[in-house]
Amino acid sequence: MAPGVALQVHDPQQETGVILTRASIPDLNDESPLPNGILDGTIVYNTNTATGPGYVYWDDPNHRWEYRDPFIGKKALFTNQFAGGDASNLNRLPENAVELEVLDKTIFNETTDLYEVIGRTRLKIKASGRYKFFLGIGFESQDGENTIETRIKISNSSGDSFPGGYYESNELQDTDSGNDDDGSVSFTEIHELQAGDEVSLISYGVQRDSDLVYLRDPEQCTFFVIKID
Numbered sequence: 001m002a003p004g005v006a007l008q009v010h011d012p013q014q015e016t017g018v019i020l021t022r023a024s025i026p027d028l029n030d031e032s033p034l035p036n037g038i039l040d041g042t043i044v045y046n047t048n049t050a051t052g053p054g055y056v057y058w059d060d061p062n063h064r065w066e067y068r069d070p071f072i073g074k075k076a077l078f079t080n081q082f083a084g085g086d087a088s089n090l091n092r093l094p095e096n097a098v099e100l101e102v103l104d105k106t107i108f109n110e111t112t113d114l115y116e117v118i119g120r121t122r123l124k125i126k127a128s129g130r131y132k133f134f135l136g137i138g139f140e141s142q143d144g145e146n147t148i149e150t151r152i153k154i155s156n157s158s159g160d161s162f163p164g165g166y167y168e169s170n171e172l173q174d175t176d177s178g179n180d181d182d183g184s185v186s187f188t189e190i191h192e193l194q195a196g197d198e199v200s201l202i203s204y205g206v207q208r209d210s211d212l213v214y215l216r217d218p219e220q221c222t223f224f225v226i227k228i229d
Contacts, residue, residue, distance in 0.1 A: 024048040025056065028065045028073065034058075049132075052228050071127050071227050076115045077107040078123070078223040083140075083215040090139065090148055090203040091213035097204035099153070100137065102221040114227065122155070122198040123225065130229040131193055135201060136186040138216035139169055147207035150185050155198040164189045168206060182216055190228070199225075 002008075009018055021044045023033055028051055031038050040060035047053055052073030056065040067073060080087070080102045088098045099121035109115055116124040125131065139148050152164040169183040193199070201223070205213065215221060 020045055020055070022047050025051055025065055027051070028056075029063065031058065049228070052226060054229060069127075069129070069227075069229075071111065071114045071129070072229065073227065074110045074114050075224070075226045076109040076123075078103045078109075078117070079105050079107055079219045080215055080221040081105045081218055082120075083218045083220070085214065087215045089212045089214065091141065091146055091205040091211065094149075094204045094206075097202040100150070100201040100203055100221070101215070102135075102137065102201060102223045105219065115225065118198055122200045123223070125193045125197045125199065126195055127227070128194045129192075129227050130190060132188065132190045132226050132228050133199070134186075134188045134222065134224040136222035137169075137184060137201070137203070138220045139183045139185075139213055140216040141181045141183075141211050141213040145207065146181070146183075146205055146211070146213050148183065148185070148203050148213055149206045150187075150201055150203045152189060152191070153200045153202050154191070154193070155200065156194065156196055163191060184216075186222075 023044045023046065025033070025046045025048050034044070038058050040058060042058040044056060046056045046065070054072040055068045059066045081104045082101055087101055090098060092098065101120040103117050103123055104120035106117065114126050116126060118124050133152065137150060148169045150167050151162050154161045154163060165187065167185045167187045169185045
């Protein structure tokens with residue numbers, strides 16, 4: 001072995017790897033499920049999807065698990081301030097789809113070094129990796145029968161792409177004259193992103209009457225993101 005090397009795995013075929021201890025860590029500020037008093041620098045692979053999977057080491061002076069990638073597990077949550085007639089009409093043809101104004105209020109952002117809001121509609125990602133998104137959107141129309149479709153859009157210097165699925169709202173149908181017709185859509189997706197990518201949501205009508213469709217109420221939309229790898 002080379003000087004200073006305490007352990008070396010010999011694999012002349014270069015076809016195997018080493019599996020370190022795997023543990024589901026629900027709280028990054030607690031040793032559990034490992035025993036209390038573990039040594040500073042102890043490394044495990046966290047399998048917990050809520051706190052973020054990845055290699056972590058125990059930082060004993062600060063009494064917390066730290067990721068090899070300091071951004072893994074970092075989260076942000078945003079919502080909308082504008083709704084109704086103060087927001088954009090979403091009942092458009094697909095080629096005229098608009099980006100949803102769901103990033104104009106920050107509920108929390110654990111690090112602006114990773115997440116940066118651009119205007120009211122886009123989130124700029126500052127580090128490459130895999131990200132999980134949870135989106136929940138509420139709609140309203142004043143009349144008619146409408147269905148709104150929502151997708152994730154990724155924008156960068158190469159243009160726009162739409163790597164995820166198509167998600168349709170329940171039908172916004174008038175059941176009582178004079179009452180608003182409400183609908184919603186929610187979904188979770190994981191995407192591999194590059195530093196500098198900008199993420200937004202677009203919506204458009206797929207079953208369209210002539211009336212307008214808006215975001216339903218202020219602070220009723222959810223745009224949540226966490227870096228998982």
